[in-house]
Amino acid sequence: MTESFDSVFSLGDKFLLEISAVQLLFADGRSELFFGTLLNSEKILVINKAFRHHIEIISKQAEAQEKSQAEAITLMLEQFNNKGRLIESLNLSWESFIREYSEDRYACLVVLEHSFAVERIRDMCAPAAFSVCVVTPGEIRPYSHLGAFLSTELSYSVHPVSKTTDYLDAKLHCNVGDKVYDDEGQPILLTEKISTGAEGIVFRTDDPKCVAKIYHTGVITPLRWRKLIHMTKKGINAIGICWPSKLLYTYNKLPVGFLMQVGAGHTLGSVFDGPDAMLAEYPEWGRLDVVRVALRVLEKIMYLHIHGVIIGDIQMKNMMMKDTEHIYLIDMDSVQIEDMPCPVGTEEYTSPELWDYSFSDVLRRPVHEDFSCAILVFSILFCGQHPYAQRFGKETLREEIMEKSFPYTHGSSEESLVPIGGYDKIWDALTPKLRDLFADAFCKGTRYEPVEWYVAVLEYKKELTEKIYADDEAYRLFPHTDHSRVGTLSDKPKMYKKTLREAMIDASTGGAYPNTRTNVSSSENLMYNSQGKPVEPQTAANRSFSNHAQADGGSSATHSEKEPFKSSDASKPATGQTAKSNASRGKPQSNSFFMSIKDFVNQNKLLLLLSILLALVFTLLMILIGMVYD
Amino acid sequence: MAKKDKAFDASDFGKSTRRRLPICFCLDISGSMAGNPIKQLNDGLQSFFASIRENDETRAAADICVVTFGGTVDIFLPFGKLEKDHSIPRIQATTSLTPIGEGILTALELLALRKDGYKHLGIKYYQPWLVVITDGAPQGESAIENMEKAIDATNELEEKGRLVVFNIGVGNGVDLTLLKRLSIKRAEPICIDSAQFSKLFEFLGSSSSSIVSSNMKEDALYDLVDSSKGKSVAMDEFFKYLED
Numbered sequence: 001m002t003e004s005f006d007s008v009f010s011l012g013d014k015f016l017l018e019i020s021a022v023q024l025l026f027a028d029g030r031s032e033l034f035f036g037t038l039l040n041s042e043k044i045l046v047i048n049k050a051f052r053h054h055i056e057i058i059s060k061q062a063e064a065q066e067k068s069q070a071e072a073i074t075l076m077l078e079q080f081n082n083k084g085r086l087i088e089s090l091n092l093s094w095e096s097f098i099r100e101y102s103e104d105r106y107a108c109l110v111v112l113e114h115s116f117a118v119e120r121i122r123d124m125c126a127p128a129a130f131s132v133c134v135v136t137p138g139e140i141r142p143y144s145h146l147g148a149f150l151s152t153e154l155s156y157s158v159h160p161v162s163k164t165t166d167y168l169d170a171k172l173h174c175n176v177g178d179k180v181y182d183d184e185g186q187p188i189l190l191t192e193k194i195s196t197g198a199e200g201i202v203f204r205t206d207d208p209k210c211v212a213k214i215y216h217t218g219v220i221t222p223l224r225w226r227k228l229i230h231m232t233k234k235g236i237n238a239i240g241i242c243w244p245s246k247l248l249y250t251y252n253k254l255p256v257g258f259l260m261q262v263g264a265g266h267t268l269g270s271v272f273d274g275p276d277a278m279l280a281e282y283p284e285w286g287r288l289d290v291v292r293v294a295l296r297v298l299e300k301i302m303y304l305h306i307h308g309v310i311i312g313d314i315q316m317k318n319m320m321m322k323d324t325e326h327i328y329l330i331d332m333d334s335v336q337i338e339d340m341p342c343p344v345g346t347e348e349y350t351s352p353e354l355w356d357y358s359f360s361d362v363l364r365r366p367v368h369e370d371f372s373c374a375i376l377v378f379s380i381l382f383c384g385q386h387p388y389a390q391r392f393g394k395e396t397l398r399e400e401i402m403e404k405s406f407p408y409t410h411g412s413s414e415e416s417l418v419p420i421g422g423y424d425k426i427w428d429a430l431t432p433k434l435r436d437l438f439a440d441a442f443c444k445g446t447r448y449e450p451v452e453w454y455v456a457v458l459e460y461k462k463e464l465t466e467k468i469y470a471d472d473e474a475y476r477l478f479p480h481t482d483h484s485r486v487g488t489l490s491d492k493p494k495m496y497k498k499t500l501r502e503a504m505i506d507a508s509t510g511g512a513y514p515n516t517r518t519n520v521s522s523s524e525n526l527m528y529n530s531q532g533k534p535v536e537p538q539t540a541a542n543r544s545f546s547n548h549a550q551a552d553g554g555s556s557a558t559h560s561e562k563e564p565f566k567s568s569d570a571s572k573p574a575t576g577q578t579a580k581s582n583a584s585r586g587k588p589q590s591n592s593f594f595m596s597i598k599d600f601v602n603q604n605k606l607l608l609l610l611s612i613l614l615a616l617v618f619t620l621l622m623i624l625i626g627m628v629y630d
Numbered sequence: 631m632a633k634k635d636k637a638f639d640a641s642d643f644g645k646s647t648r649r650r651l652p653i654c655f656c657l658d659i660s661g662s663m664a665g666n667p668i669k670q671l672n673d674g675l676q677s678f679f680a681s682i683r684e685n686d687e688t689r690a691a692a693d694i695c696v697v698t699f700g701g702t703v704d705i706f707l708p709f710g711k712l713e714k715d716h717s718i719p720r721i722q723a724t725t726s727l728t729p730i731g732e733g734i735l736t737a738l739e740l741l742a743l744r745k746d747g748y749k750h751l752g753i754k755y756y757q758p759w760l761v762v763i764t765d766g767a768p769q770g771e772s773a774i775e776n777m778e779k780a781i782d783a784t785n786e787l788e789e790k791g792r793l794v795v796f797n798i799g800v801g802n803g804v805d806l807t808l809l810k811r812l813s814i815k816r817a818e819p820i821c822i823d824s825a826q827f828s829k830l831f832e833f834l835g836s837s838s839s840s841i842v843s844s845n846m847k848e849d850a851l852y853d854l855v856d857s858s859k860g861k862s863v864a865m866d867e868f869f870k871y872l873e874d
Contacts, residue, residue, distance in 0.1 A: 161871050165860030168868045198844060218862065222871035229872070254865060270686055274645040317687065317843065344844065348649065348754075384647035391752035395792060397649065407752070419752025421645055483645070 007142045009037060011131040012108035014044045014087070016101055018094075019054040020306050021112040021135040026069045028137065035076050045080045046087040046107070048097035050451040054306055061238040061303045093449045094120050102128040109146070110135060113153060114338070116305050116366045120449075122150055123367055155363070156339040161222045162360050168220040170254050176203065180212060180248040180256055188212060188248065188259065199333075200257060212248055213333070214257040223360070227340045228258055228333060238303055240296075240328045263328035268293070268316035272384035275421060275483035286475045287429065288464045291457055292324040294380040298454045300329050301373060305450065310364050311335050312342025314372035315349045316379060336364055348386055349375050352401055370447040377453045378438060382426055383477065387442045390417045406442035408435075422481025429469075429479040431460045642710065643747055649754035651842055652693045652709065652744050654737040657721065658730065658764035659700035662803060664723040667765060667824040672720045674827035679718055681835035687843040688835075691756075695740055699733030701726025701770075709744050727769035731776030734762060734812075738783055741793070756841055757848055760784065761796040761834065762812060765824075767805035781811050788814055794851050796834070800824050815852045 015038060025031040038045070058070040080086040091097040094117055101107045107130040111117045121128075128146040134153065143149035174180065179187045190203040190212060200215040215224075228244050236243040244258040271281060278285065297319060304311060313334050320328040336342040343360035351371035354362060378387045388400040390407035399405075407417035408427045418424040427435065434456050440446040464475060473479040655675075659668065675696075682688045696707035701724045741758045748755045768777040787793035795813040798820045799806060809819045822830055840846035 164871060166863045166868075166871070167860060169862040169864050198839075220868075221860070222868065225868075226872050267686070269648075270690075272647070273690065274647040276645045379647075382647075386647070386649075386754055389647070389752055389754045392749055393752070396757070397754050417752070419647075421751075 005034065005037060005140065008108070008133045008140055009041055009043065011133060011142055011144070012043075013106040014046050014101075014104065014108070015133075016046045016097070016107055016109045016130070017051065018109070018111045018115060018117040019051055019058075020115045020117070020308065021110050022073055023058075023066075023069060023306070024112055024135055024137065026072055027066075030140075031072070031076070034140075039079060039083070039085075042085070044085045044087060045077065046089060046101070047077070048089045048094065049092040049455075050094065050097075050449075052088075053451055053454060054302065057299045057302050058306065060299060061240070063237045063239075066237075092455060093452055095124060095449070098124065098128065099126070101130055102126060105129045107131070108133055112136075112308070114156065115308055118153075119155060120366050121146070122155060123365060158341055158361060158363055159223075159226070159339040161226050162341055162343075164222055166221065167218045168225070168255060170220065170250075170256065171217055173217075174201070174203075174214045174256060179251070180214070181251060182246040182248060182259065190214070204262075205259070209262060210245070210259050211262045212257055212259050214248070220255055223340060223343070224333070225255055227337060230337055230340070231333070231335075232258070234307070234337065236304070236307055236309070238300075240300055240326065241304065241332065242328055242330045243332050258333065260332070261328075263320040263330050264326065265320045265322035265328070267330075268297075268319040268321055268327075268380070269384075271321055272316055272380060274384050275478055275481075278383055278477060279483055282477075285477050286464075287477065287479070288461065288475065289324050290381055290383065290477065291461045291464060293321065293327065294377055294457050295454065295461065296325065296327040297376065297380065298373070298450055298457065300327060301369075302450050302454065304329075304335070305366070305369070309335050309337055310342065310366070310369055311372075312359070312364055312369075313344045313346070313349075314369070314376055315346055316376070316384070339363065347398060347401075355398070366449075367447045370449055373450045373453060374438075374441045374448060377457065378442075381430070381434075381457075382423055385419060385421075385423050387438070389419050391419060392417060404443055404445055406439065409439045409443055422478045422483070425473075425480040426478065429474045431456070431463060434460055643751055643753060644710075646690050648690045649756060649842075650693045650748060651688075651691050651756045651838055652741055652748075652758040653695070653838065654741050654758065654760055655694070655696045656730075656733045656737040656760060656762045657696060657698045657706075658728060658733075658766065658800075659698045659721055659723045660728040660766060660769070661700070661723065661725045662728075662765050663700070663800075664725070667800060668721065668723040670824050670827040671763070674831035675721070676718065677828060678831035678835050681832070682838065685839055685843075688839050691842045692838055693744065693755075695737075695744070696721075697733055697737045697740065699729050700724035701729070703729055703732045703736050705736070705740070709740065727773070728764065728766045729770045729773055729776065730762070730764055730766075730768045731773055731778070731780040734760070734780035734784065735776060737762075738780070738787070738793075757792055757794055759794045759796065759838075761798065762809075763798045763800060764804060764809065765800040766803050767808060777808060781808075784812055785814050791848070794848055796820065796851075798822065798830065800827075813852075815849070817852075 022031075025034050055070050055074055059067050062070070077086055089097055089100060091100050098109075098121055101109075109130055109132045111121075111132065111134060113134050113136045118134075130146060132143040132146055132149040134141040134143065134149065141153075143152070174190060176190055176193060178190050180190065181187055188210075189206040191206055192204040194202045194204060194211060196202075199219050200213050203212045203214060205212050228247055231244045232247055235245070237245070240261075240263075242260045242263050244260050246259040247255065248257045248259055250256055266281075271278065272290075282289070301311060301314070311329070313331070318329065318331040320330055322328075334342050334344050341360050341363050345354070345359050347355065349372045351364075351368040354364065354368060375387060379385060386397070387406060387408075388397060390400065390405065393405070393407075394400050394403070407419075408424070416424055418427070430438075437448055437452065437456055441448055463469065467475075469475070471479075657671065663671065679694075682692045682694070693709050694707065695705070695709040698704050698706045698721060706721060707718060737760055741760065745755065745758065747753075768774050784793065784795055788795050795816065797809050797812040797816060799809050800822055801824060804819075804821070806819060806821070810816075813819070820830070837846075837851055841848070841851075
């Protein structure tokens with residue numbers, strides 16, 4: 001062991017540290033010798049700005065043992081610092097840190113094999129003069145230069161087990177009251193069904209801190225089980241990360257599922273779903289709260305990245321929230337670890353380079369994860385909105401993402417492309433730094449590392465906490481937008497319409513009075529009459545396909561538009577299809593009285609205002625007269 | 631383009647940020663459907679709505695409209711999000727003819743209008759589904775001609791990948807040649823017995839949830855047999871895979 005250490009120390013004068021390598025040295029007891037020798041042999045340590053954040057994140061998430069390691073690392077850095085032999089680079093991202101030292105022949109990079117740090121360097125494809133010292137569980141391997149290291153130690157390639165679609169023959173159905181067993185044969189009682197998903201059922205167990213996911217028949221593939229074996233061995237034990245802790249079997253050792261930490265609350269997908277969903281559930285929330293959620297989520301993602309885990313299927317559906325401080329990453333059994341890919345993903349969150357692959361055939365890389373993180377941070381800050389969702393857009397979201405058509409930077413001279421609902425105001429309320437990052441990420445395709453988002457959101461949080469904005473609106477969940485009133489987004493807020501159909505029918509009758517709505521469901525104003533019976537035309541523009549066919553003697557004029565999906569005039573079909581609506585989605589009728597008053601008030605606002613004014617003037621006059629007579 | 635058009639009432643679309651899946655059912659309620667078939671159609675539809683509502687993802691994403699044809703073409707259920715407590719009335723069969731072409735053209739226009747609405751408001755969407763269920767052949771004045779127009783319009787959209795078509799025939803009285811032409815991507819129309827309605831709607835429900843939550847490709851909706859599935863293996867063989 002000491003031999004290999006000696007060869008390491010001759011590699012350079014400055015040692016660039018990467019967090020997971022340092023962690024491993026501290027975890028298996030090699031740290032004292034390693035850093036002790038460095039300290040005594042006058043070497044210098046160099047860390048980037050992210051290193052401190054990483055330490056902090058570990059202390060925040062991890063259980064006691066890892067936490068004390070983090071403290072020990074901080075102490076070690078302190079020792080070097082006291083002797084003036086610690087350099088803290090101002091570069092935040094790993095990539096910029098590597099570039100900073102790429103020409104330094106006296107630098108030596110200390111990295112963990114297969115870590116994010118290594119894979120990021122590989123993807124940079126840039127030459128470097130520094131030497132490398134690779135930390136692995138058993139040994140430390142020195143390389144005189146980066147090129148030698150990268151060509152000798154390759155990244156993982158997909159394990160062949162991922163290719164098979166065979167699955168375990170298990171025709172069993174676990175239910176409440178059944179017992180399953182862990183590796184040591186300890187029984188676990190399934191006490192209550194929590195949820196049923198596409199892959200399996202999640203049960204509460206007799207241990208209130210743990211839940212069991214039991215797979216459906218046909219779901220346990222060799223990839224899935226091999227991954228679970230490796231995951232439980234890896235043993236990630238952190239608050240809010242629902243990592244598989246134990247494998248579960250039937251009494252006769254047939255694999256059925258796994259045990260994990262219990263999550264709580266709602267999925268972020270259902271919380272961050274536009275103003276109605278958020279204001280109903282969290283009326284007291286402001287910008288600061290969504291910022292907190294974004295930070296907590298990023299911390300968990302970064303924690304997993306430090307541990308070499310690529311989450312893969314990052315999306316709000318796979319996260320749960322009890323409150324802004326309690327976030328849970330769920331569905332962890334799909335993550336990519338080592339040579340086993342994450343076989344699932346969504347178009348909205350997946351880096352476009354991967355779209356044409358089957359997810360089980362590729363190993364994702366840190367840059368792919370960066371893309372998903374950027375989308376996620378945006379969506380959290382924008383209350384569920386996707387960065388590429390836009391008005392008057394392309395036919396598919398795919399095209400928008402491919403063309404990097406980001407609506408928020410299009411200036412405000414023309415009609416904004418930003419989705420209706422006050423999202424442009426959220427954009428305006430962000431810090432300039434965040435706006436720059438988003439613009440670069442979504443217009444130019446720059447991939448920022450999660451720590452860069454983290455620091456930018458931290459700055460935003462600081463400004464919100466210190467209340468540096470004069471404008472009170474900047475602290476609101478939806479700044480300068482009132483979502484509490486019905487129909488605020490509409491150009492015709494007076495009409496309390498529930499459905500487009502009803503709007504169309506009203507438009508055709510030319511009336512906007514509330515009682516037309518109740519008429520809709522009962523009126524028999526049918527339009528299509530293929531038997532040639534007279535129809536009841538509501539307006540001159542009234543059309544029906546069969547009608548026209550008759551009038552034109554069966555010519556092709558009935559439906560001649562080449563592209564029916566491009567009906568440019570929205571009011572045309574509105575008058576053309578006055579069909580009856582049997583199912584009214586409108587509010588119950590008991591509301592219609594209240595509505596009619598509301599509508600009346602709305603429509604006669606001017607009149608009411610005038611009369612109030614008149615009354616005021618009259619009283620004033622009376623008072624004046626009274627004064628004069630006095 | 632309807633850029634300056636202000637006809638869309640945002641409240642009708644909801645303020646959810648989810649990507650919507652517009653589905654328009656185009657259902658045959660002509661005389662031949664009376665009795666048991668319409669009952670089974672209703673049961674199937676009800677359980678479909680129930681399954682959509684049960685799932686958080688599909689409830690918020692599925693945007694459903696039902697058009698019926700039988701004598702006249704009616705909008706039985708307009709587009710809009712399904713609330714948890716919203717009940718859908720049962721469809722009654724009529725005693726009249728089958729204006730299937732008009733029904734489809736109406737459905738296409740409604741889908742087009744809905745898409746215009748999404749675009750106007752900046753709502754993400756999946757390509758719409760047109761689900762046509764019939765047990766007969768076009769009947770009535772200009773019915774064949776309208777059917778041809780419906781086929782042209784549907785094919786054009788489907789070819790551009792802007793529409794997913796489910797052409798479903800029930801029983802023995804279906805004009806399969808005409809129904810088949812409704813889709814250029816589906817090798818054969820989906821043929822079922824009226825007793826299989828529940829199975830059909832179950833399939834439609836699970837397909838919509840695959841699109842919304844599992845990122846299934848739209849083209850997979852045309853491939854009814856799941857060929858990707860491997861074989862079931864016993865435990866011994868299974869563990870052989872795991873030996874490194």
